Amino acid sequence: MNIATGVGVSDMGRSDRNYPVNCWWVGATSAEVADRPVSRWLLDQRVVMYRQQDGGLVALEDRCAHRAAPLSDGKIEGDDLICPYHGFRYNPAGACVDIPSQDKAPRSVKVRAFPSRELAGFVWLWMGDPTLADEKLLPDVPWFADSNFLQISGDMHTACNYMLIHENLLDLTHFAFLHADTLQQNGWDGPPSEVIATDSTVTFKNEVPNAPLAPFLALPMELEAGTIVDRCDWGQFHSPACHFGGIDIQIPAPEAGKRSGYTFRIMHCTTPLSNRKSHYWWAVAQDFGQNIPGIEQVLTDVTLRTFKQDKDVLEAIQETMDRDFRGANGPEISVVSDNAAIRARRMVAAMVRAEIENEPRANR
Numbered sequence: 271m272n273i274a275t276g277v278g279v280s281d282m283g284r285s286d287r288n289y290p291v292n293c294w295w296v297g298a299t300s301a302e303v304a305d306r307p308v309s310r311w312l313l314d315q316r317v318v319m320y321r322q323q324d325g326g327l328v329a330l331e332d333r334c335a336h337r338a339a340p341l342s343d344g345k346i347e348g349d350d351l352i353c354p355y356h357g358f359r360y361n362p363a364g365a366c367v368d369i370p371s372q373d374k375a376p377r378s379v380k381v382r383a384f385p386s387r388e389l390a391g392f393v394w395l396w397m398g399d400p401t402l403a404d405e406k407l408l409p410d411v412p413w414f415a416d417s418n419f420l421q422i423s424g425d426m427h428t429a430c431n432y433m434l435i436h437e438n439l440l441d442l443t444h445f446a447f448l449h450a451d452t453l454q455q456n457g458w459d460g461p462p463s464e465v466i467a468t469d470s471t472v473t474f475k476n477e478v479p480n481a482p483l484a485p486f487l488a489l490p491m492e493l494e495a496g497t498i499v500d501r502c503d504w505g506q507f508h509s510p511a512c513h514f515g516g517i518d519i520q521i522p523a524p525e526a527g528k529r530s531g532y533t534f535r536i537m538h539c540t541t542p543l544s545n546r547k548s549h550y551w552w553a554v555a556q557d558f559g560q561n562i563p564g565i566e567q568v569l570t571d572v573t574l575r576t577f578k579q580d581k582d583v584l585e586a587i588q589e590t591m592d593r594d595f596r597g598a599n600g601p602e603i604s605v606v607s608d609n610a611a612i613r614a615r616r617m618v619a620a621m622v623r624a625e626i627e628n629e630p631r632a633n634r
């Protein structure tokens with residue numbers, strides 16, 4: 271199997287994975303975790319999220335320590351969660367504090383509690399060693415909680431390894447083909463003008479001077495599609511869980527009194543449910559178009575049509591790689607525009623290898 275690409279990994283749990291567990295992964299939107307428990311699979315593990323009376327977030331393993339019933343089907347009482355099967359009661363730290371059928375709950379009865387944070391409208395969970403959960407590893411993405419920006423967001427399930435989504439985001443030469451009738455974003459006939467890698471991130475930048483404005487930008491900017499602008503498209507593989515980027519637009523000679531700069535930001539969060547299934551979350555923030563009635567729906571529609579095109583091709587790729595008799599040895603060549611994606615692949619492979627080497631066997 272190939273850790274970097276996920277080709278040849280089985281769908282039988284963590285023993286054969288290409289995702290790191292020591293990472294902040296998105297589990298839900300903040301709005302979803304309200305008055306009822308929310309159950310999600312993340313990294314081959316079932317997790318339940320709910321809120322305490324003061325609004326504080328709780329994330330526990332969604333598997334009762336007694337007979338593996340989903341705690342998410344139970345009831346929240348005060349700050350605790352009660353298993354629906356035989357009524358074991360768990361506190362926000364995951365300790366079982368009551369077993370109705372006997373006097374005492376032994377201290378050994380507990381479920382895992384996961385560190386959690388809320389940022390940019392999402393709930394982020396640390397699925398690995400809690401002592402390594404460092405807030406500084408969360409992305410710095412202020413635009414998605416800035417009231418000066420118009421925001422839209424959504425999510426979809428994709429039947430592919432999460433790294434296929436990252437690779438799609440790191441090679442935008444697919445715009446000219448896959449999204450020719452949706453985004454219509456030009457300037458991607460070749461690789462990006464710059465790719466910069468650090469120890470844990472890969473950033474690409476593509477300066478596109480004198481570019482005709484695509485309709486999905488022109489409409490909220492209240493300009494004609496095709497208006498000539500200077501653009502910089504950029505994106506960053508921030509972690510295996512998150513890619514964010516943007517489009518910075520400059521109008522070369524704005525009319526008197528009109529603005530010259532426009533900011534568009536996008537974030538993609540890629541949570542593996544398993545090696546073959548991903549929950550993909552996206553958010554857009556832009557500092558233009560806020561006053562156009564109904565614009566959110568129009569922009570959401572074009573975004574969803576675009577991402578459906580990505581989903582369809584990525585799921586087809588996954589199926590081809592899975593069913594081809596050559597498995598992980600199937601042919602694959604890379605070209606110049608794959609530079610950023612290849613760097614991200616190598617980073618992830620190194621992270622996973624290091625984790626697996628350091629992990630107690632029982633956690634694998």
Ligand code: FES
Pocket residue numbers: 334335336337338339353354355356357358
């Ligand atoms: S399975 Fe939860 S109390 Fe029995």
Ligand SMILES: [Fe+2]
Pocket residue numbers: 438444448449576580
């Ligand atoms: Fe795409």
